[in-house]
Amino acid sequence: MSAKLLAKQLGLAEKLIRDAMAELTSARLVVVDDASSVRRGRPAIRYELASTVLSALPKRDGAYGVHADLLVRLFSAAVSMAARGSAEQVGKDRRVTKEGRLAPPGAANYLSACNRLLLATLLAHADPLGMVKSVSRGTLCRLTGLDEFSLTHRLGRLKSLGLILAKVPGLSSKLFPGARVNSTYFLNVTHPRLGGGNGAVWCRTFDPEISSPTLDQVLRPDLDRNFGAKDHPVRCFLKGGAAFGVLRPMILRYASYLLSHHREKLGYESSFDCQSLREKIAADFQRPAGWKVGDVSFDRDWAQVVDHFYQLAFRVARDFRRVVDIDYRFDEVCLVPLDGGFQYVLWLNVVDESHEGAPCAGS
Template sequence: MSLCIEPFLQKLTDCGPEARFILEAIARGGSCGGSGGECFRCKPLAKQLHMVEGVVSAALGELVAVGVVERLESALAGKGRPKVSYQIAPQSLATLKGQPSPHASHPDHLKRLFSGADIPAGILGPQPKSQKERAIVTRLGKPAPPGGRSRLSICNRLLLGALLANADQFGVVTGLSNLDLRRLTGLDSESLSHRLRRLRGVGLIRSYVPGVTSSVFCTKKVNSTYFLNLNHPGYGLSGEGAVLVHWLPQSKVRNDAFDVLLRDVQGFRRPPALNRAKTPKEVLHFLARERRPVFNVLRLMLYRCASELLSRHWFDLARDGSGDYDWLRDRIEADLQPPLGFGAGEVQPDRAWGEILRHFCKLVVGIAQTYRARFGAANWIGFDSVGLCILPVLEGEGDEIMVLLLQPRPVEISTCAILRESHRGELALESWGEESEMPLEYRFGCGLLTPPARRILKS
């Protein structure tokens, strides 16, 4: 499921983000009206969407120019200007009605975005300015943009809506390229990059992993992955999911399974290695020339597989060894691309490729076993009845902090909780009714949020 405006993207090429937002808001129905072919007027629409009337008028003009919306003038008996109203063009209306019913994972979030609802979204970190300090108007006397008043702008709402409409139940977006986002929003590359940073800076995007191009992946080019914050207070919604953190004392922190893989590959590049490699040579050859960003994407791929393994086999997960999960090998093989010569019919290359796949399966099972052992120590939580997603702690060290997103929230825990393990292995539970109540430094440290970029703090 994507945005309602997707069937019109070819027509909307010359339309800006504001015009696209207005069309999306109208197409979704609600209090804006017009989705059933009714007429609507500029001033009430601007008031409903909390937009400047001149901006709405210009945006409607763009939609009229491309034939998606019709402009109607009512005849007057006396003197004066005719009353102007608008309606979705009949052909466009038929296109909308012909679309299958949307099945977005987050209908309530999308409803708030494409409405007149206010969405507070201040920059994380600094104390909010008082009402007197906030700029209500610019130096030219015009109303200050919503971002200047710690409110989400129309362009940022549209961009976030494009991400939300393509997110899974945990708020993870994997299938959108920058080109897709530009086509959906009408933003140029520079504006798109700035607005994505802004959404991270206000906490609506938890974090992201940039896409890469590499021959180790079947698709060659892998899109960026975005982790959206469905619990952001700006939505004004009570979260259905939960965030659960497991935190080790520093004395117990070790390298995780993927850190070992990375260490072995780095040692293989610059022999002699300080430590004996635990990774098969076939895997080391396979990854020897890859850059660090490729490993970040590979880690996400393995985490996705481990998340599915945990969701499907929480109780019957193999306690040791790699277990027997045929679907897991198929999933990994569908994501990775054997180098030239691998799998070409020769006995030796086939054996090498099989060893690579076996090792990645072993890594996934090992990751899942570690998460199962640590979170499973909280045996009062019903993990078997919910979906699980591993949230990567991108700036973390070793296995000190592990984070799970759970959908729906287990009844035994609150929306946000930390399981702190003591030196003796005992667990202490810290809970917050809302994720925003957790101390900000915890949320940064646990990968729930990304510290704002300096240029965002200055803006």
């Protein structure tokens, strides 16, 4: 494939393609075929993937995740032009720097090549609703070639454009297995810049009179009559964890699980208890080394820690269920965490993509 054709398909400048191909050729990832053109003049330079690259490519379907179609749209010329507008309009929108030069493409309110690459990397690791939670910053830097500073800047750019709905920063804490939790990103897979989005997913703003757990509710639970303030199992477990910014989104994720899989059991007078969610919660946290398994007292303490997060999630799910009618054929519900609560609700329907009127209390 020639640089000119590739530039046309990706909606990028031909010079950018040529420079990139030169680097890929130097890295022996791409080889050059200097076949003579059938026309007169300078032979057309065509590029092919190196045999070592072809042999390393995944042979299975779905190698690029559930959003493979969105990746194609993201790098198509049509979506590229829709994202940035006409060439004439882009020229009008381009800002001028203090040095009198045209500002970079991002200043014209459209996606640059690097930003599209970053977004594509996130999409390749996202679940059907657009949540990315298994990729570290180091991995993102390695896959995109960006340094830490540039990664931070470009993630902020995607968020300002609405392509990232929310981000939950990762942290190191003894509360979690491996003592580390990666950042979580919530992508807007319905964004117009992705060519119309995924027809199976709805994204709706939501602002009911439902609040997510407060800091006091998460870190300072009501004292059990059998424990003093300093001896309460939950307080002992959370001591020194400083992980409220991660714990609250986790609670919303647990509430989303209940809404997705057990919504019909979240009625006004339901005494439903979800053992599978309790198991998920227990697996997400690191039981203290001193709390020996099999010891009646420590087993009780650990059960109380799990129950603490379970009850917080159950209240959110129950309150949400009372406000919103979700008795539709939607397979997944995701409450997207924002400061002080949640504003976006993602609905996934893989059963009936033609369903109209996604259930929501706001728009």
